[in-house]
Amino acid sequence: MNRSPLARRTEGFTESVIREMTRLCATHGGINLAQGFPNFPAPALLKDAAKRAIDADINQYAITWGSQSLRNGLATTYADLYGMRVDPETMLTVTCGSTEAMVSTLLAIIDPGDEVVVLEPFYENYGPDAAICGAKPVFVPLRAPDYTFDPDELRAAFTTKTKAIIVNTPNNPSGRVFTRAELELIAALCREHDVIAVTDEIYEHIRYAGEHIPLATLEGMADRTVTISGASKTFSVTGWRVGWIVAAPQLTNGIRKVHDFVTVGAPAPLQEAVAAGLTLGRAYYRELSAHYQVRRDTLFRSLDQAGFKPRLPEGAYYIFCDISGFGAGNDVTFARRLIAEVGVAAVPGSSFFSRPERGKDLIRFTFCKTDELLREAGERLARAREILG
Ligand SMILES: Cc1ncc(COP(=O)(O)O)c(C=O)c1O
Structure with missing residues (x-):
């Protein structure tokens, strides 16, 4: 073909660096602390429920916006945990992971040229998500060491063209759990500028400090917030691809149409299994966080002793580190050498920034791994300075 077979919107897409690190890691027999997938089993209750659902022949398309049982379970869960009133008939959409939830939401609410505020560093999918729907991302820095935003910088990012944040x-990657005061400021700006907040709350149940406050629960925000979450992290089932969206009926109506045309629906038997998982409730969530806290502390100690200047996260399962003290090249060079010479994979900081130079001194490790693997990684990392420094 003389002309490019590909649409221009794909031009800026690069291969996910996280997946590149995972591949490199496999080549070198390294320990993969790059990609955020657990290497331990999912809860038996969910696995048994999935098997039962398949045996019961729940193997055809589910209702496109989600099985009745999962939507009912989610409505009850949001009411119990956060006091949110969610009508399962008009306010819930079950998606193929929160990844699909984010892109379906943006496709439903963004017109080409609309501005979307993104706090930076950010989960790497948000860039391509914005590009797919023609949005112009406007980045507002979360500054180290606290990874909070400057209220004036955030205020300045909201313009007449802003459609969403x-x-x-x-x-x-920062591990921050935003405070009520931070969320209140975001909410006030959304109200003032008639902007929709799209929240990614996939780590809502993995927390070591602070409180999880859904933005939708703040005053005047229920109708202008799209709340996204999913089963991947909460139930250690990243391969099941079950996520969901809570939004006011008018927003849900548009989002469901996009979701229907893009995917038809999420895996039917796995939706039943996630509905069963929701019955585990608060005790399960507490235990999940407690287990992760032990893993966090193990990896944090190793990184600290090895000179990585780690930031102690309040939530999620990543530790963001400052590698400038090593003098071993920028983040990408450092990450490649860390795999090849030390045998541990991490993600270069630039993956989380709009401009690579902003992440050149940073690297991210995940601790969603068994204690044993984290200890082994710690032993390898202890030699990092000697090998790389
Ligand atoms: C912030 C964030 N959002 C979304 C996802 C993807 O979640 P899902 O498996 O539900 O698509 C991840 C996975 O790492 C993530 O870190």
Whole structure:
């Protein structure tokens, strides 16, 4: 073909660096602390429920916006945990992971040229998500060491063209859990400028400090917030691809149409299994956080002793580190050498920034791994300075 077979919107897409690190890691027999997938089993209750659902022949398309049982379970869960009033008939859409939830939401609410405020560093999918729907991302820095935003910088990012802001708390990669005061400021700006908040709350149940406050629960925000979450992290089932969206009926109506045409629906038997998982409730969530806290502390200690200057996260399962003290090249060079020479994979900081130079001194490790693997990684990392420094 003389002309490019590909649409221009794909031009800025690069291969996910996280997946590149995972591949490199496999080549070198390294320990993969790059990609955020657990290497331990999912709860038996969910696995048994999935098997039962398949045996019961729940194997055809579910209702496109989600099985009745999962939507009912989610409505009850949001009411119990956060006091949110969610009508399962008009306010819930079950999607193929929160990844699909984010892109279906943006496709439903964004017109080409609309501006979307993104707090930076950000989960790497938000860039391509914005590009797919023609949005212009406007980045507002979360500054180290606290990874909070400057209220004036945030205020300045809201213009007449702003249609939405993406808010991810607990945050990947920084580990921040946003405070009520921070969320109140975001909410006030959304109200003032008639902007929709799209929240990514996928780590809502993985927390070591602070409180998880859905933005939708703040005054005047229920109708202008799209709340996204999912089963991947809460139930350690990242491969099941079950996520969901809570939004006011008018928003849900548009989002469901996009979701229907893009995917038809999420895996039917796995929706039943996630509905069963929701019955585990608060005790399960507490235990999940407690287990992750032990893993966090193990990896944090290793990184600290090895000179990585880690930031202690309040939530999610990542530790963001400052590698400038090593003098071993920028984040990408450092990450490649860390795999090849030390045998541990991490994600270069630039993956989380709009401009690579902003992340050149940073690297992210995940601790969603068994204690044993984290200890082994710690032993390898202890030699990092000697090998790389
Ligand atoms: C902030 C954030 N959002 C979304 C996702 C993807 O979640 P899902 O498996 O539900 O698509 C991830 C996965 O790492 C994430 O870190």
